Amino acid sequence: MAEAALYDTYARAPLRFERGEGVWLFTETGERYLDFAAGVAVNSLGHAHPHLVETLKSQAEKVWHLSNLYEVPGQETLSRRLTAATFADKVFFTNSGAEALECAIKTARRYQYSKGHPERFHIVTFEGAFHGRTLATIAAGGQAKYLEGFGPKVQGFDQVPFDDLPALKAAVTEATAAILIEPVQGEGGLRTVSKDFLRALRALCDDNGVLLIFDEVQCGVGRTGKLFAHEWAGVTPDIMAVAKGIGGGFPLGTCLATADAASGMVAGTHGTTYGGNPLAMAVGNAVLDVVLEDGFLDHVRDVALVFRQGLASLKDRFPDIVEEIRGEGLMLGIKAKVPSSELLLAMRDEHILGVPAGDNVIRLLPPLVVTAEEAREGLARIEKAAEKLSAARMKKSA
Ligand code: PLP
Numbered sequence: 001m002a003e004a005a006l007y008d009t010y011a012r013a014p015l016r017f018e019r020g021e022g023v024w025l026f027t028e029t030g031e032r033y034l035d036f037a038a039g040v041a042v043n044s045l046g047h048a049h050p051h052l053v054e055t056l057k058s059q060a061e062k063v064w065h066l067s068n069l070y071e072v073p074g075q076e077t078l079s080r081r082l083t084a085a086t087f088a089d090k091v092f093f094t095n096s097g098a099e100a101l102e103c104a105i106k107t108a109r110r111y112q113y114s115k116g117h118p119e120r121f122h123i124v125t126f127e128g129a130f131h132g133r134t135l136a137t138i139a140a141g142g143q144a145k146y147l148e149g150f151g152p153k154v155q156g157f158d159q160v161p162f163d164d165l166p167a168l169k170a171a172v173t174e175a176t177a178a179i180l181i182e183p184v185q186g187e188g189g190l191r192t193v194s195k196d197f198l199r200a201l202r203a204l205c206d207d208n209g210v211l212l213i214f215d216e217v218q219c220g221v222g223r224t225g226k227l228f229a230h231e232w233a234g235v236t237p238d239i240m241a242v243a244k245g246i247g248g249g250f251p252l253g254t255c256l257a258t259a260d261a262a263s264g265m266v267a268g269t270h271g272t273t274y275g276g277n278p279l280a281m282a283v284g285n286a287v288l289d290v291v292l293e294d295g296f297l298d299h300v301r302d303v304a305l306v307f308r309q310g311l312a313s314l315k316d317r318f319p320d321i322v323e324e325i326r327g328e329g330l331m332l333g334i335k336a337k338v339p340s341s342e343l344l345l346a347m348r349d350e351h352i353l354g355v356p357a358g359d360n361v362i363r364l365l366p367p368l369v370v371t372a373e374e375a376r377e378g379l380a381r382i383e384k385a386a387e388k389l390s391a392a393r394m395k396k397s398a
Contacts, residue, residue, distance in 0.1 A: 022046040037365060040244070042249055044244075078281050090257050092107075093272070101215060106270060178211040184229050201235075212237045214241070240255070314383055
């Protein structure tokens with residue numbers, strides 16, 4: 001292979017996939033891999049889902065792109081469906097998660113500004129958070145490894161420890177515009193925010209004139225077995241960022257807000273060339289056709305149970321390899337006792353894909369259409385990987 005003319009920002013696995021079908025990916029040489037990475041929680045309906053393929057093809061023959069200078073019927077339909085299914089009244093479409101977060105942050109700051117509080121522009125975030133790779137979202141995430149070398153951190157992001165209510169209360173001041181949190185941390189290592197903490201956040205925001213922003217870019221769109229993860233806690237945000245699964249593989253993000261929270265975003269305050277283009281809207285609507293079907297979320301919850309039980313038994317059988325099982329629904333994490341990169345490699349040898357995360361965790365993010373049988377097949381492969389790794393380590397230490 002000739003050296004590729006790409007930035008060196010990724011350490012890529014030497015795998016070249018040519019096509020996919022459901023939860024399976026096929027390499028150029030015809031080898032089959034079970035895809036429990038799903039493009040990092042993106043391929044919510046698996047690969048080459050017939051309804052998505054048909055929708056994309058048929059839209060491609062009509063019109064691809066228009067810009068936001070004109071009315072786009074697909075935007076109207078998708079926004080109506082999203083607001084009908086959530087707390088939100090207003091929607092802005094983007095192409096990615098980071099852009100959805102940028103819109104969420106701007107919406108919160110602009111809300112405070114338009115209510116006569118321009119001094120309220122700080123956003124409180126949590127350790128271990130990940131909100132994207134733009135300059136504002138690396139400041140929001142607050143991780144040194146992503147901030148280093150990119151000049152002064154964007155102002156106005158204050159970070160507090162995870163699950164620490166007293167620290168959070170101390171950090172909320174007259175300068176705070178909003179609190180931003182992932183209901184389930186993805187890249188941070190599959191840490192679930194407790195229902196009580198989410199409820200306490202809502203109360204704290206209400207008491208202090210602060211907006212609550214949920215980042216459901218990774219945990220949203222059915223991944224936890226509810227349409228959005230915050231529904232488990234029975235609290236709603238003022239603003240929410242969504243991406244990944246909503247496009248099923250087509251670049252699509254959205255920022256959702258209540259009418260009040262979005263009230264500062266008047267004509268001219270924000271924009272995008274591509275966001276909400278007809279191709280993205282067609283696919284987003286097609287994803288919702290499936291995810292909102294009766295029984296779809298029940299299926300996610302049922303298969304999640306199969307995973308839970310299988311992973312619990314994996315932990316019991318290989319306590320030298322597995323420390324803890326984490327996560328919700330089909331957003332699961334194996335916290336490894338060995339370096340997680342070793343376990344991920346051993347899994348890859350068994351032709352099953354996962355995603356690395358912080359805190360020595362491997363994420364399992366299968367397509368939401370995964371069947372119980374495919375889940376069991378995956379669990380068997382992970383078990384084989386753990387068994388081989390355990391034997392190899394024993395041999396090494398003998
Ligand atoms: N927020 C969360 C929780 C994410 O997991 C990600 C991506 O992994 C983002 C934001 C950023 O999304 P994108 O990479 O589409 O910009």
